[in-house]
Amino acid sequence: MDESIEMQRMPKVFSMSPFWLTGALAMIALALSLHRLDLLLPMRLWRHALLAPDSGDMRQLVFYASDLPRLVVCLLAGAQLSLAGAIFQQVLRNPLAEPTTLGVSAGASLALSLTMLYAPSLLFGGQEWVALGGASLGMLIVVALAWNSRLSPVALILAGLILNFYCGSIDAVLTLFHHDDLQSIFIWGAGSLNQNNWDAPRALLPRLLAGLLLAALLARSLAMMSLADDSAKALGVSLRLVRVGALALAVGLAASVVASVGVIGFLGVLAPTIVRLAGARRFRDRLVWAPLFGAVLLWLTDEIVQGFTGAWAEVPTGAAMSMLGAPFLFWLLPRLHALPDTVELSAVHRRAARPRVVIWLALGVGALIGAVALGLGTGVSAAGWAGWPGAHAGALLHWRWPHVCAALVAGTLLSLAGVVLQRSTGNAMASPEVLGISAGASLGLIALVFVARNAGHLLQSAAAGAGAFATLLVMLMLGRRHGFAPARMLLTGVTLGTAFSALVTVLLAGGDPRMSSLLGWMAGSTYDVTGREAATACLLLIGLGIVAATLIRWLEILPLGEAVATSLGMNTRIVRLALLLLAAVMTGIATLLVGPFSFIGLMAPHLARMLGFGRAAAQLAVAAVLGALIMVGADWIGRNAMFPFQIPVGLVATLLGGLYFMGLMLRGDAAQ
Structure with a gap:
């Protein structure tokens, strides 16, 4: 009909x-x-x-x-x-x-x-x-x-x-x-x-x-x-x-x-x-x-x-x-009972021959190491281009490494969160950005700034994570009734994102001085990340990565459907809630580092699946490496493209990710 x-x-x-x-x-x-x-x-x-x-x-x-x-x-x-x-x-x-x-x-x-x-x-x-x-x-x-x-x-x-x-x-x-x-x-x-x-x-x-x-x-x-x-x-x-x-x-x-x-x-x-x-x-x-x-x-x-x-x-x-x-x-x-629930948009073009995870991971890690070395040792300064070896490169290393580290951690966490969301909801278009979860994390942080401006990093992470998890709960309540249908999930994400942008506009129009400190962060800048914050983020990444690795079995079973998961003795409600909580924490930390906007959480899992990595462990690992690589590259481009001005890494990632996904849709790869 x-x-x-x-x-x-x-x-x-x-x-x-x-x-x-x-x-x-x-x-x-x-x-x-x-x-x-x-x-x-x-x-x-x-x-x-x-x-x-x-x-x-x-x-x-x-x-x-x-x-x-x-x-x-x-x-x-x-x-x-x-x-x-x-x-x-x-x-x-x-x-x-x-x-x-x-x-x-x-x-x-x-x-x-x-x-x-x-x-x-x-x-x-x-x-x-x-x-x-x-x-x-x-x-x-x-x-x-x-x-x-x-x-x-x-x-x-x-x-x-x-x-x-x-x-x-x-x-x-x-x-x-x-x-x-x-x-x-x-x-x-x-x-x-x-x-x-x-x-x-x-x-x-x-x-x-x-x-x-x-x-x-x-x-x-x-x-x-x-x-x-x-x-x-x-x-x-x-x-x-x-x-x-x-x-x-x-x-x-x-x-x-x-x-x-x-x-x-x-x-x-x-x-x-x-x-x-x-x-x-x-x-x-x-x-x-x-x-x-x-x-x-x-x-x-x-x-x-x-x-x-x-x-x-x-x-x-x-x-x-x-x-x-x-x-x-x-x-x-x-x-909206009659909202058409069309086929989900996923880029699952698997190759006939299953790719070797070890080889691809080795290539990806090698490229990531090269990108990190490029970001740390090469760039434009007041004295011109400087690279390894050189006095200018060594002198700037102290300032560069927190930015590179923050971009790497944020890209990895957003990619992992994207994989967790897609596999736990059964919706290949689920990601922190599209579903408005990044916007929820931002709202949590903005609320904290208005309550306690000098809050520490741990409290900021908790506020961002709470905002992301609250958004996830809204998504669950709205999506569960209709099986997490893509149309409803996407509209909810659009609504959350638009409401967040409207709230930011209202706060800026109000002239509150507390908003001025958040402008650079909302654009996705890593400029204010300190060495201590970068080191803390690395430790959190390691801990959350270990947690995600222990939950691979859940991520493998959930996409098979509710009936299969239940027959294997899985309490799907508790499992899905735990996975979404993990995704919320990952999104909150990443949002603190690079702001609320990027396409990494959507793009990296899709790239991993396009390369043929459909199993949970392989998709997690490859998506994490790809997300980190893209964000480190975006950070380097943002710092050098228009020196002495810095383009925030979140904006660069959005521009690059938007071009990628537009090309994906034009080829029809995102609509199968």
Whole structure:
């Protein structure tokens, strides 16, 4: 049965119809707006301020040029994003599709950042065309990456996730070297709705009206996409033409919003899903109610944000929308009974002849020793390139070895954690980064910094591990009911990652000085790792490696299935909990060393399996060596590529890993 038909049969969750649900939220938002605006300007002066504001009265000027345009922008932007989300979901037959998860918003935002830095003259004619070009390119990349998987829901989400990570990494690199130039675009890119004129409403209104008109013209053809392809063709629907036209319309709507107000996460998936669960089963109904509900939801969120005081008054509405949307999606996931559980994306192309583990390990360890020697003894300094033997190389050894050691330990731990997660959940796409576990470890550390800024390394490790394990528990609760299906696990990871990014944005906007000490770490820098911390990390790696080696039998049996494991006398619940706890501790320590973002936990286990190492012991050993090798190489590249500036190792690993995985998906190796 077609996936869209299943979506239409989703049970009604909300007792109120879309009309009453939208109306109730609109009344609350209206009451908040009237109260706030009345405090700014007495209601008796509103008509005069709207028609002919007194230039000598600052309250009237703010009312006319700032508050009213902001309210209108909320309504227009919310309606456009929700309409785009409804179209994306219908065309792609994917209830999770929306501008954020498909990489459209990330592509538009990165295009604007690059243009502002390197070709600002292109912005003189308006930034919407630049945003549209970036959004279109982002959508094309996502479609190309998922093409070999026939645009399956999981493949599309994964491709969008990779593109979001990749664009975010490039943005982070640009911010490191052009912080002052991009400071304004940082807050704007997080979805700030502050206005000082009516330009944004004038730009958004005609685009929304045109979008609604085109969507109405395409409504019948799009509704036919709820049928199987053969049935739709039999009814005279040109699927290719309709898909291309509808996707172009949705991309244009999303790009217009990004160009005007920045990225607003989750709204494109929240509004269509909520109205569907409230009873709007037909696509025509969602075309009406999704824009209305999205407009009201963003309006209400913005009113709540404007109620903040003090340092929190500058929190971007887009970031707040992501934080408010994440808990709702966690609540919603178990209720999406019809979410298509497609084949898991794994790169299990084993060779006919089983490779010799000893030979490959010897080659890998030799390459790792060479990379460590290169990282310790060769690099750029103030005196130029220095290598073994040389006075400069010896003098810099004291500073270099903690960084190299931290990269090696982090790469090894993330690789081991990735193998443990994949084998314990039976999901080949499980990894600390994709499932949001690294983000959970980061949240634990951020919470500790706000409670006890001068906490020691042991306490920091405990906080990061606790955050990672708490995230794992959430993943277990959400995934266990549906057998750790890839689509649900990936969406949960996307939700956690987006919520984490939104929280960081909110904290940065709040201006708390405690966040400044975490900026370099969040980018994945090893610059602040001391020799003592590096030595401690090595000891922890040895201990955790020994623990992982003793659990190889569990890792070998669990992928065989629940029935087989139980028949062999294994208590799968306790075993899986112990393995996930081990993965959480590994992830927490690695996150402390290199920050929350890299693809090592996903990439190294896949490389090991592609080489033919499917047994638990062999995969653990080979993945550990490969992960360490990649991270040590990334550390060396980051220190020397743009000397005297240092690119954090986490960003370099993400850039390298993103390219690798994009190539993997283009070849179809990640979609078998």
